[in-house]
Amino acid sequence: MIPLRRSAQALLALVLTATTQGASAVVTAIDDDGATVTLPVPATRIVSLAPHVSEQLFAIGAGGNIVGTTEHADFPPEARTIPRIARAHSVDLERIATLRPDLVLLWGSGFPPGVISSIRRLGVPVFISEPRTLDDVARSMRRLGTLTGRDGMPAADAFNAKIASLRAQYANRSEVRVFYQVWAQPLMTLSGRHVISEAIALCGGRNVFADLAPIAPQVSIEAVIAADPQAIITAEPGGNPSEALSLWHRFPTLSATRHGQLYTLNADRMNRHGPRLPGEIEVLCAAIERTRRVGIK
Numbered sequence: 001m002i003p004l005r006r007s008a009q010a011l012l013a014l015v016l017t018a019t020t021q022g023a024s025a026v027v028t029a030i031d032d033d034g035a036t037v038t039l040p041v042p043a044t045r046i047v048s049l050a051p052h053v054s055e056q057l058f059a060i061g062a063g064g065n066i067v068g069t070t071e072h073a074d075f076p077p078e079a080r081t082i083p084r085i086a087r088a089h090s091v092d093l094e095r096i097a098t099l100r101p102d103l104v105l106l107w108g109s110g111f112p113p114g115v116i117s118s119i120r121r122l123g124v125p126v127f128i129s130e131p132r133t134l135d136d137v138a139r140s141m142r143r144l145g146t147l148t149g150r151d152g153m154p155a156a157d158a159f160n161a162k163i164a165s166l167r168a169q170y171a172n173r174s175e176v177r178v179f180y181q182v183w184a185q186p187l188m189t190l191s192g193r194h195v196i197s198e199a200i201a202l203c204g205g206r207n208v209f210a211d212l213a214p215i216a217p218q219v220s221i222e223a224v225i226a227a228d229p230q231a232i233i234t235a236e237p238g239g240n241p242s243e244a245l246s247l248w249h250r251f252p253t254l255s256a257t258r259h260g261q262l263y264t265l266n267a268d269r270m271n272r273h274g275p276r277l278p279g280e281i282e283v284l285c286a287a288i289e290r291t292r293r294v295g296i297k
Contacts (some may be wrong), residue, residue: 029143032130033108039125042149043103047096049086050107053129054079055274056141057105059155062148067099075268075276091115097122103147105129131273134163134198141275155275162278166202166285173204176288179229179256180207184244186218195273203285204292205231221247225254231263231291232256233284239266255296263287 025041047068048054054073057063063078068085085095089111096104101124106116108130120126127147131137138156145152178200182188190196192210200207208227209219224232232254234244241264248257256262265287269280 027146027149029127029146031128031143032132032136032140033128035128037103037125037127037147039103039147041102043101043147045099045101045103046148047085047099047101047104047124048073049091049105050110050129051075052131052272052274053105053107053144054082055272055276056137056144056155057148059275060141060145060148060150060152062144062150065148067101068096089115091119093118093122096124103127105144129273131195132193134195134202134277135160137195137273137277138163140273159275159278163202163281166278166281170202170204170285170289173289174292176203176205176291177208177227177230177255178205178288179209179224179227179232181232181234181244182216184247187221187224188216188218191215191217195277196270199277199281199284200288202281203288205288221251225251228255230255230259230294230296231261231288233263233265233287235265235267235270237267239264239269256291259291259294259296261287261291261294261296 026038027042028036028038030036044065045067046057046065048057048066049070051070051073054066054069055075057066058076058079066082069079069082070086071084073079073082085092096119104119104124104126106126106128108128129140131140138159141156142152180190180196180200182190189209191212191214192207193215197207197210208229209217232245232248236242236244245262248254248262251257265283266280269276
C-alpha cells in the first residue's frame, strides 16, 4: 500500500505542477483601444499588420515569431523576408487563416473598421496598436514583451532614456514656430494630438496648427502664410528631399523660405512609432536648433 500511496502522491504533485504551470503561462495585456487581450500561452505565431509593430517586435527579440506582415515592413533587414499579406488598407484574410497565427497585431487607424471586424471574425486574438504619445511607444514594447513571453523592458528603457536626454537638452530653449507638412496636395499637417507634435514641442518648437481638432487636418496655403512658420518640415522615404516643399519657394516673404529653413526628415524613422523614432527626433531637434540660431523673428 505504501508504494501505491507514494505513486498517487507523485501523480497528484505532477498534475498540480502542470496546472500551476498552465495558469502561469496565461498572458494578458491591454491594447490601445482599451481592450484586454488574453492568451493561454505567449504568442509564437504572429501576424504583424504595421511596420512600427514589426520593428517593436524585433527590438524585443520576438521578430522571429512574425509569420506575416505588411508590404512596407522593411526594418531590420530580416523583416524583408517575412511573407507580405497586407498592403495599403487591405489584408488577405485567407492567407491570415492559412498562417494559423495565435495573435494578430494591427495599427488601429491603418485599416477601415470593416477590415478589422473581418479579422476578428477569424477567431484570432487581435491587439490594436495606436500609440498617441512618446510614452505609449515604450509602453507598447513592454506589452508586446508580455504577450510574447519576452523581456520588453530593455528596449522600452532605452527608448525612454533617449527621449529624456533630448528633453533635457532642449529644455528652456526659445520657441520656434514649426509647420509640419504631411502632404502637399491636398496640403495636410498634424495637430497637437499626434506624437510628432509632441516631438516638436520636446525640441522647443511650437506646432503652428496644434490647436486644430482633427489629428491630421487639411489646411490652406493662406493659413500657413498667416502662421508664418520659422521652419517648415516634412518627411520622405529614406530622408531624400523631393518636390514636396517646392511650393513654398513661391512665397519668399515667408520666414522659413526667406531664411532657407525647409527640412526633410526620414519618414521611415519619423512616421513609425518604433524604436528608431528617438534617433530621428534628434535630427528634428537639430533642424529646429539651426532655425533658432538663425534668429528668425
